[in-house]
Amino acid sequence: MSDRVLSSQAAKDAITALQNIINGGLQNEINNLNQQGNQLKDPNNWDGPLAERFRNDTWPGVENTLRNLTQELTDLREQLNQISTDIFQAGGGS
Numbered sequence: 768m769s770d771r772v773l774s775s776q777a778a779k780d781a782i783t784a785l786q787n788i789i790n791g792g793l794q795n796e797i798n799n800l801n802q803q804g805n806q807l808k809d810p811n812n813w814d815g816p817l818a819e820r821f822r823n824d825t826w827p828g829v830e831n832t833l834r835n836l837t838q839e840l841t842d843l844r845e846q847l848n849q850i851s852t853d854i855f856q857a858g859g860g861s
Contacts, residue, residue, distance in 0.1 A: 774854045778854075779854060782847055782850055782851055782854075785843070785847055786844070786847050786848075786851075789840050789843065789844050789847075790844070793840070794837070794840060797833055797836060797837055797840075800829075800833060801830065801833050804826050804829060804830060804833075805830075807821060807826070808821065808822045808826045810822070
């Protein structure tokens, strides 16, 4: 493993952009998708053969994917924070 530390402006900009995307609208949009999907799966809001297929087949997989994505984004956010901290501690914050 190399001891080399490189932090180009492009890397710093990419970290900042990723953080802004995750902390900005992306997490909110995932939450909105989950909320609207849960409204649709409620038989008091929508029922019938297609609604049943959505409730039983489609939505459970999508809901699980959204849950996993939320966890992955949380993990990525933490990793980006650490990367950013390491860059500044290494003197790459100028």
